[in-house]
Amino acid sequence: MITFTNSGLYCAAGDFYIDPWKPVTRAVITHAHSDHARFGSRYYLCEHATVPLLKIRLGQDINVQGISYYESIYFNGVKVSLHPAGHIIGSAQIRIEKDGEVWVVSGDYKLENDGLSAPFEPVKCHTFITESTFGLPIYRWAPQDQLFAGIGQWIDDNRQLAKASVLLAYSLGKAQRVMQHLQHKTEKFLVHGAIANTQEALVQSGWKLPPIEHITPETPKSAFPNSIIIAPPSADVSWMKKFSPYALGICSGWMTVRGNMRRQNADAGFALSDHADWPGLLSAVKATGAQKVYVTHGFSSVFARYLNEQGIPAEEVVTAYGEEENGNIVNN
Amino acid sequence: MQQFAKLVQVISNSTKTNEKLSALSEYFATAPARDKTWVLALFTGRRPKRTVNTTQLKNWCIQETGLPEWLFDESYHTVGDLGETIALLLPPPTDRKAAPLHYWMEQLLQLDKADETTKEKFIKSAWSSLDESERFVFNKLITGGFRIGVSQKMMVNALAKTWDIPPATLSHMIIGNWDPREATIEDLLHLHTTGADASRPYPFYLAYPLETPPEELGPPEEWQAEWKWDGIRGQIIKREGQLFVWSRGEELITEKFPEYQPLATALPDGVVLDGEILTYSNNTPLPFQTLQTRIGRKTITRKQLQEAPVAFLAYDLLEWEAADIRDYPLSQRRALLEALVQQVRQPMLQLSPVISFTEWPQLAALREEARAHVSEGVMLKKLSAPYQVGRKRGDWWKWKIDPFTVDAVMLYAQKGHGRRSNLYTDYTFAVRDGDNLVPFAKAYSGLTDKEIAEVDSWIKRHSLEKFGPVRTVEPVQVFEIAFEGIAASNRHKSGIALRFPRIARWRKDKPVSEINTLDDLKRLLEMHRG
Ligand SMILES: [Zn+2]
Numbered sequence: 009m010i011t012f013t014n015s016g017l018y019c020a021a022g023d024f025y026i027d028p029w030k031p032v033t034r035a036v037i038t039h040a041h042s043d044h045a046r047f048g049s050r051y052y053l054c055e056h057a058t059v060p061l062l063k064i065r066l067g068q069d070i071n072v073q074g075i076s077y078y079e080s081i082y083f084n085g086v087k088v089s090l091h092p093a094g095h096i097i098g099s100a101q102i103r104i105e106k107d108g109e110v111w112v113v114s115g116d117y118k119l120e121n122d123g124l125s126a127p128f129e130p131v132k133c134h135t136f137i138t139e140s141t142f143g144l145p146i147y148r149w150a151p152q153d154q155l156f157a158g159i160g161q162w163i164d165d166n167r168q169l170a171k172a173s174v175l176l177a178y179s180l181g182k183a184q185r186v187m188q189h190l191q192h193k194t195e196k197f198l199v200h201g202a203i204a205n206t207q208e209a210l211v212q213s214g215w216k217l218p219p220i221e222h223i224t225p226e227t228p229k230s231a232f233p234n235s236i237i238i239a240p241p242s243a244d245v246s247w248m249k250k251f252s253p254y255a256l257g258i259c260s261g262w263m264t265v266r267g268n269m270r271r272q273n274a275d276a277g278f279a280l281s282d283h284a285d286w287p288g289l290l291s292a293v294k295a296t297g298a299q300k301v302y303v304t305h306g307f308s309s310v311f312a313r314y315l316n317e318q319g320i321p322a323e324e325v326v327t328a329y330g331e332e333e334n335g336n337i338v339n340n
Numbered sequence: 341m342q343q344f345a346k347l348v349q350v351i352s353n354s355t356k357t358n359e360k361l362s363a364l365s366e367y368f369a370t371a372p373a374r375d376k377t378w379v380l381a382l383f384t385g386r387r388p389k390r391t392v393n394t395t396q397l398k399n400w401c402i403q404e405t406g407l408p409e410w411l412f413d414e415s416y417h418t419v420g421d422l423g424e425t426i427a428l429l430l431p432p433p434t435d436r437k438a439a440p441l442h443y444w445m446e447q448l449l450q451l452d453k454a455d456e457t458t459k460e461k462f463i464k465s466a467w468s469s470l471d472e473s474e475r476f477v478f479n480k481l482i483t484g485g486f487r488i489g490v491s492q493k494m495m496v497n498a499l500a501k502t503w504d505i506p507p508a509t510l511s512h513m514i515i516g517n518w519d520p521r522e523a524t525i526e527d528l529l530h531l532h533t534t535g536a537d538a539s540r541p542y543p544f545y546l547a548y549p550l551e552t553p554p555e556e557l558g559p560p561e562e563w564q565a566e567w568k569w570d571g572i573r574g575q576i577i578k579r580e581g582q583l584f585v586w587s588r589g590e591e592l593i594t595e596k597f598p599e600y601q602p603l604a605t606a607l608p609d610g611v612v613l614d615g616e617i618l619t620y621s622n623n624t625p626l627p628f629q630t631l632q633t634r635i636g637r638k639t640i641t642r643k644q645l646q647e648a649p650v651a652f653l654a655y656d657l658l659e660w661e662a663a664d665i666r667d668y669p670l671s672q673r674r675a676l677l678e679a680l681v682q683q684v685r686q687p688m689l690q691l692s693p694v695i696s697f698t699e700w701p702q703l704a705a706l707r708e709e710a711r712a713h714v715s716e717g718v719m720l721k722k723l724s725a726p727y728q729v730g731r732k733r734g735d736w737w738k739w740k741i742d743p744f745t746v747d748a749v750m751l752y753a754q755k756g757h758g759r760r761s762n763l764y765t766d767y768t769f770a771v772r773d774g775d776n777l778v779p780f781a782k783a784y785s786g787l788t789d790k791e792i793a794e795v796d797s798w799i800k801r802h803s804l805e806k807f808g809p810v811r812t813v814e815p816v817q818v819f820e821i822a823f824e825g826i827a828a829s830n831r832h833k834s835g836i837a838l839r840f841p842r843i844a845r846w847r848k849d850k851p852v853s854e855i856n857t858l859d860d861l862k863r864l865l866e867m868h869r870g
């Protein structure tokens with residue numbers, strides 16, 4: 009029902025693409041991260057909450073239709089519906105049904121309820137196309153309460169030394185999650201422009217988010233000591249200079265491996281991710297009951313091989329997704 | 341263990357010396373007494389004997405997790421560190437136990453004579469009682485090597501800060517042959533009364549590379565020049581009728597070099613010599629490869645003693661008539677040294693000769709002949725300077741000759757370890773041999789972080805094949821490879837082995853058609869032999 013083409017995942021029966029990486033006529037979008045939602049298509053379809061996010065990324069004039077989770081829409085007799093993926097606000101798994109056969113494209117997902125995005129729900133299907141960003145058994149997240157307690161402790165330690173705490177988190181998704189869970193630590197967060205823009209779009213569509221202040225060249229130096237500053241991973245060290253003294257913490261699943269934290273010259277790393285960890289991927293795949301699994305971006309060959317050994321037929325598929333967690337494509 | 345795990349975490353995350361220093365001195369002020377001695381031992385490279393090997397650790401981890409071996413290997417390859425991989429893979433602890441560092445260390449050492457089943461039981465129960473960060477340090481204690489950026493100098497400074505002892509005195513106190521199970525930190529720091537350990541060496545004084553023209557050092561007559569030898573830096577100690585030989589890695593290696601034994605009687609008591617351990621025959625040093633045949637071996641054969649006899653080329657005298665004379669000027673220490681070597685008259689004890697020169701350009705010309713002397717260049721030492729501790733700028737410089745270079749093409753790439761475990765940083769290079777490309781060297785270092793990122797992304801886009809962790813890449817990227825020495829080798833496909841190969845430059849300007857050939861390398865080999 010879905011073929012893997014040079015432009016992306018294609019449903020010929022319904023003549024639409026899912027998260028295409030080249031311009032097409034009809035694009036169904038799982039979520040607004042830049043590697044999944046790309047510029048240039050004629051019509052976009054996504055979950056309501058994704059609409060304003062797509063517009064700030066791709067332009068206000070794009071042709072986009074929003075639908076609700078669970079609502080069905082038909083393309084040429086192919087039934088399409090969106091289901092919560094728990095990855096970021098508006099993120100969806102895409103369910104496609106024709107003649108009783110069901111496929112689900114996961115997009116990016118995580119199993120833990122982050123308090124902002126609609127929590128992940130497994131969807132029964134015959135064929136499941138899953139991400140595998142963290143598809144290695146070394147990736148096993150601690151519960152978020154424990155992670156945020158650790159971040160809170162780190163902020164307290166920094167405050168002992170009158171330092172600002174700079175946390176790097178993706179401007180869409182991770183940043184809001186971090187602020188949501190740390191709002192008891194500060195009256196307002198100081199944020200980078202990319203995060204201020206995302207916040208503005210979300211607030212305009214009715215989201216209640218903790219108060220922020222956009223850092224500009226006019227922000228006085230006196231604002232920084234003891235503050236919590238949120239910036240995207242692409243933020244440059246020279247931009248942070250004026251916060252001195254500060255400590256730099258990175259919130260990313262990649263921080264599981266000690267060397268990655270050192271490589272980025274951070275003072276602290278917190279393995280906080282909006283993707284499923286290894287146990288999460290396994291339980292998600294099993295919960296779909298799928299007889300066939302395609303594995304996209306991440307440790308795809310590893311995860312596919314492991315699923316096969318577990319008796320679940322799986323294949324690796326090459327896509328153009330998966331740059332966002334590495335920060336190679338800027339999410340602003 | 342928790343406190344130690346925390347210390348390791350703070351130190352390895354921090355990029356700032358003063359933060360590391362204060363974490364260490366806080367640790368020394370608050371940790372259990374016997375833990376302190378262990379930390380001092382571990383962070384100054386006194387690795388306890390390994391009682392469990394890495395294959396055992398890997399197999400037990402596979403059993404505990406139920407993962408297939410290939411998946412363990414994939415994980416290891418991504419993490420780049422065995423101890424860390426295991427710590428991450430194991431299920432959460434089921435039986436938390438709070439025991440101090442020395443408890444675990446002593447338990448580990450007791451495993452020495454234990455059978456495999458006892459070892460397995462102990463390690464698995466330890467794993468189930470430690471959390472991830474404690475397990476990580478526990479595994480590192482077994483596999484050895486905390487490379488977390490604590491230098492000897494930093495340890496000395498932290499101890500000096502905690503106990504208020506001058507660093508120079510302190511660094512002499514903590515080196516030598518002591519066992520963390522017996523010595524307490526108070527003993528070591530002479531907060532005790534018994535006599536000092538007779539084998540204890542002095543900390544080595546190390547030279548900085550000279551990167552400016554020598555003219556900037558001032559008048560040539562203030563400097564002593566010597567050849568820079570390519571051997572093992574060592575100290576020979578004669579005290580209380582006994583002879584001790586130490587390497588710069590602070591390893592006691594007396595047994596490895598029986599040739600030096602006559603010095604046990606020939607040298608007077610209370611003498612410490614600094615110099616180079618070299619293979620040496622007919623008054624000339626032999627290439628470093630011959631010394632390598634002597635290192636790594638437990639027992640020395642008669643054949644080795646004949647083929648690769650060692651001598652000690654002395655260049656400094658640190659203790660004389662049982663007195664520490666490191667604060668004498670070099671000119672005075674040298675005079676005493678020359679008199680001593682002459683008086684001893686043993687063939688295995690030679691003076692490292694002084695190169696006489698009156699003008700800097702003259703020395704520069706002599707330096708060009710270094711390879712003919714089987715030397716790596718020239719050492720410059722200030723005649724009025726004392727013998728200092730560690731690497732200090734100003735009085736000792738090494739002025740190495742330029743390395744050999746060849747242009748070669750990248751053939752294979754492999755991911756790095758540790759901090760570069762996500763990047764392709766280890767490359768294999770080839771030279772041309774007719775229509776073929778022959779791999780001849782592996783190199784890891786020499787590129788900037790930015791270049792590494794660029795090469796990495798190129799590799800990811802231009803891989804031809806994948807064999808496990810190794811990728812074959814299109815042979816188009818040309819690099820200039822520098823190295824210090826070349827020797828024939830029948831273990832390498834190219835028939836050639838290089839010493840210290842590294843990347844000098846990325847030659848984006850050069851096409852593959854212009855790289856060097858295997859014949860060029862063979863010619864270099866011939867020249868170097870002659
Ligand atoms: Zn995403």
Ligand SMILES: [Zn+2]
Nearest residue numbers: 115116329330
């Ligand atoms: Zn993705």
